[in-house]
Amino acid sequence: MKGRIVRKNPTSNKLPLLGKIKCGMKGDAKFPKSLDYFIADGKYKGVFDEAFGKEPKTIPVVFVSDDPMDSCNERYECRDSQGRLAGYGNGEEMFMFNPSTDEYELEEDRNVFAKAGKWETILTIKFIIPEIRSVFGIWQLSTKGEKSSIPAIRDTFDAVLNTAGTVRNIPFDLQVKKVKSQKPNSKSLFPVISLVPNLSQSNLLNLAKYIKSGNDIKELGKITNDVMERIGNESFEQPKEIGQ
Numbered sequence: 001m002k003g004r005i006v007r008k009n010p011t012s013n014k015l016p017l018l019g020k021i022k023c024g025m026k027g028d029a030k031f032p033k034s035l036d037y038f039i040a041d042g043k044y045k046g047v048f049d050e051a052f053g054k055e056p057k058t059i060p061v062v063f064v065s066d067d068p069m070d071s072c073n074e075r076y077e078c079r080d081s082q083g084r085l086a087g088y089g090n091g092e093e094m095f096m097f098n099p100s101t102d103e104y105e106l107e108e109d110r111n112v113f114a115k116a117g118k119w120e121t122i123l124t125i126k127f128i129i130p131e132i133r134s135v136f137g138i139w140q141l142s143t144k145g146e147k148s149s150i151p152a153i154r155d156t157f158d159a160v161l162n163t164a165g166t167v168r169n170i171p172f173d174l175q176v177k178k179v180k181s182q183k184p185n186s187k188s189l190f191p192v193i194s195l196v197p198n199l200s201q202s203n204l205l206n207l208a209k210y211i212k213s214g215n216d217i218k219e220l221g222k223i224t225n226d227v228m229e230r231i232g233n234e235s236f237e238q239p240k241e242i243g244q
Contacts, residue, residue, distance in 0.1 A: 014070075015128075018044045018137040021059070023176045023191045034191050036178040044135055051131045059174045060198075061127040063157075063167045064138075071167065072157040074123045074150065078116045086116050123150045125157075125195075127174075141174070141193070148179075149193040156195040164204040165211045169223045171198040203228035 019042030037055035040048035063071045087096040095104040124142040143149040173196040
């Protein structure tokens with residue numbers, strides 16, 4: 001890019017992080033309190049509240065990248081007694097913090113993992129909230145609901161990506177509701193977060209056909225069922241294989 005220093009590893013065109021979306025807060029005596037609605041933190045909390053009012057249970061969101069690392073990242077994390085990140089990984093490649101180099105380095109000794117502390121599964125999604133128009137950037141939500149929210153979000157993200165070939169610009173609803181524990185003699189309630197695509201399966205397939213025909217998704221603008229139904233009625237020439 002003109003006007004930039006040439007680097008071997010150029011920086012990506014990432015948008016700023018505006019804040020975090022949560023369905024929990026500190027309660028009495030600083031113990032966490034779960035909620036059945038979303039709240040925001042950070043400098044731009046006010047614009048979130050202005051857009052959605054009190055106690056929103058559904059937020060329209062849009063992803064800007066098909067890379068799970070940027071949009072829907074699932075990993076293991078281990079934190080020390082002070083809450084600092086001691087290590088992370090995906091189960092095959094695990095990285096531990098090395099204080100002598102001040103870097104996270106690949107660690108192959110499984111005994112090191114066991115001594116590090118408690119490992120947890122965490123899923124982090126990053127998205128744009130179109131309803132917020134006064135600022136433009138990324139919002140982030142993280143969950144440790146290994147048997148509830150994580151599969152509900154991850155599996156939907158992967159299914160749409162595999163069906164349509166992309167998740168970019170597809171409208172989703174991020175939803176939260178409290179459910180009752182199914183464990184015997186348990187009366188506990190906990191929030192479950194889910195991700196719902198606002199496109200039908202047939203229109204996800206229309207989008208896949210549009211992309212495979214060599215068209216640029218940016219030309220579609222806002223993707224809706226009406227747009228994809230119109231696209232589905234058009235015919236596209238499939239791109240030819242190299243050598244044909």
